[in-house]
Amino acid sequence: MRTNYVLIDYENVQPEAMAVLSKEHFKVIVFVGANQAKVTFEVASALQQMGERAEYIKISGNGSNALDFHIAYYIGLLASKEPEACFHIVSKDTGFDPLINHLKGKKILACRSKDVTDIPIVKASNSKSPSEKIAVIIADLKRRGAAKPRAVKTLTSTISNMFQKQLSDEELQSLLLELQTKGIVSIAGTKVSYELPA
Structure with a gap:
């Protein structure tokens, strides 16, 4: 099964049901804002159980859309290495939608979901x-x-x-x-x- 990268905009969404991403085909990256001092126990515990399939990226700067640009950069980096992967941005920010449409035009599977439970493959399995x-x-x-x-x-x-x-x-x-x-x-x-x- 193809790798499903889940890129979480933690400034925008603090998901509670992280356990739904425990299957082997998920790799999770949580993007934490420069001014965010902590993540919830549920998120930390779920990511710790995923081991090498999960990581945090704390952005270093502030500014409008600073975290969003980090997510866009990592999608580009990962898509160049694994063009067959699927990318799920978890954010309520509709500003990602033009990027997603562009990726689709390049035949890269990508979508935005408002929560981890709304990710299409998660919905399908449930x-x-x-x-x-x-x-x-x-x-x-x-x-x-x-x-x-x-x-x-x-x-x-x-x-x-x-x-x-x-x-x-x-x-x-x-x-x-x-x-x-x-x-x-x-x-x-x-x-x-x-x-x-x-």
Whole structure:
């Protein structure tokens, strides 16, 4: 499974449910502002348990968007080393959205979530009912923009990866059929087209 980097804007969001990032495919970087003297026990404890998959970066300067620029720098650095990785910025700051759109245009998977529990792969692993799974798939396809899978085989594999390869072949086929029934996906031979809801 691809590496999922979670870059947390700790000035903006102090997540409580850090344990959801304990799986091996997550690497977490918490960006702490120059004037922040401490992090919560829950965050420190969860990161300590992740060992080498987690780190803090305390920025050295103050100023408008100083922490945001650090996050943008690290995404660029990591994306050049691991272009297949997925990047999750955890922040309520919508100023990251143009950067995310630019990354998507470069075929780099990236998104912004307001909390760690809103990260798409976390939501997918917590969804139980078929309708919850369909909602997760639709949200992921919207986020992909022009980088949506164009072949049935690729779409099936994308959905399987979304749910950490925990779905049976029957469940995968059922989800594909549901997407077709709802008119979200059209399949012609091996090709896929989309009509995503607004």
